[in-house]
Amino acid sequence: xxxxxxxxxxxxxxxxxxxxxxxxxxxxxxxxxxxxxxxxxxxxxxxxxxxxxxxxxxxxxxxxxxxxxxxxxxxxxxxxxxxxxxxxxxxxxxxxxxxxxxxxxxxxxxxxxxxxxxxxxxxxxxxxxxxxxxxxxxxxxxx
Amino acid sequence: xxxxxxxxxxxxxxxxxxxxxxxxxxxxxxxxxxxxxxxxxxxxxxxxxxxxxxxxxxxxxxxxxxxxxxxxxxxxxxxxxxxxxxxxxxxxxxxxxxxxxxxxxxxxxxxxx
Numbered sequence: 386x387x388x389x390x391x392x393x394x395x396x397x398x399x400x401x402x403x404x405x406x407x408x409x410x411x412x413x414x415x416x417x418x419x420x421x422x423x424x425x426x427x428x429x430x431x432x433x434x435x436x437x438x439x440x441x442x443x444x445x446x447x448x449x450x451x452x453x454x455x456x457x458x459x460x461x462x463x464x465x466x467x468x469x470x471x472x473x474x475x476x477x478x479x480x481x482x483x484x485x486x487x488x489x490x491x492x493x494x495x496x497x498x499x500x501x502x503x504x505x506x507x508x509x510x511x512x513x514x515x516x517x518x519x520x521x522x523x524x525x526x527x528x
Numbered sequence: 529x530x531x532x533x534x535x536x537x538x539x540x541x542x543x544x545x546x547x548x549x550x551x552x553x554x555x556x557x558x559x560x561x562x563x564x565x566x567x568x569x570x571x572x573x574x575x576x577x578x579x580x581x582x583x584x585x586x587x588x589x590x591x592x593x594x595x596x597x598x599x600x601x602x603x604x605x606x607x608x609x610x611x612x613x614x615x616x617x618x619x620x621x622x623x624x625x626x627x628x629x630x631x632x633x634x635x636x637x638x639x640x641x
Contacts, residue, residue: 397551397552397553398553400551400552400553401549401551401553404582422613425582426582426584426617429551429552429582429584430584430585433551433552433584433585433586436552437552491585491588491589491621492584492585492586494585494620494621495584495585495617495620495621498620498621499620
């Protein structure tokens with residue numbers, strides 16, 4: 386299992402860098418060219434969401450992106466360290482953040498529309514979006 | 529690539545030509561431009577997206593915000609886009625039902641309904 390990890394300060398200008406790196410690593414891993422546009426968009430959405438969550442919550446920790454090459458599949462994990470509202474838990478943090486919440490939901494809607502295999506986990510110490518795509522091994526690997 | 533914006537007037541429409549990437553970093557510039565146009569009394573906007581290489585949900589949010597603003601003045605916001613990868617984002621979010629999307633600026637400028 387080969388992994389590339391990226392950590393960046395929660396600033397909007399770094400999201401583009403994350404998109405470019407993710408697409409480059411995915412291409413190398415054998416993700417279909419036709420899917421790379423969608424992958425780029427999905428990882429951008431996940432990173433934008435994480436940046437927004439860090440900024441709203443005043444979290445200074447970086448956003449983490451792990452690009453994981455496995456046999457026959459390629460996964461991207463985008464992790465944030467923002468305290469998420471847990472169902473049934475304290476929801477006072479989100480009271481005047483309606484616009485942010487809407488954008489957050491729009492981002493997730495785009496991700497789930499683009500990626501068939503996506504898992505979103507959230508807890509009080511942060512959240513993780515894991516997206517997976519199939520890969521075709523390069524011809525040389527068959528030799 | 530950064531975002532490029534230019535505006536011109538065609539009849540009673542204001543055409544905003546957008547180029548580059550509309551994402552979480554650049555979307556605020558587009559938002560400012562749309563707000564400024566509406567504040568200056570331009571309520572019939574055509575956003576030409578043919579030069580857009582990338583659009584994310586932040587960009588969609590700005591366009592929806594623009595639409596809300598012009599509608600408050602009984603205006604309109606029409607899009608020009610032929611790029612499949614951009615159109616796909618409007619489709620999966622259901623926004624093709626919200627925005628009139630045209631294949632050319634001429635068509636968008638001529639549209640009246």
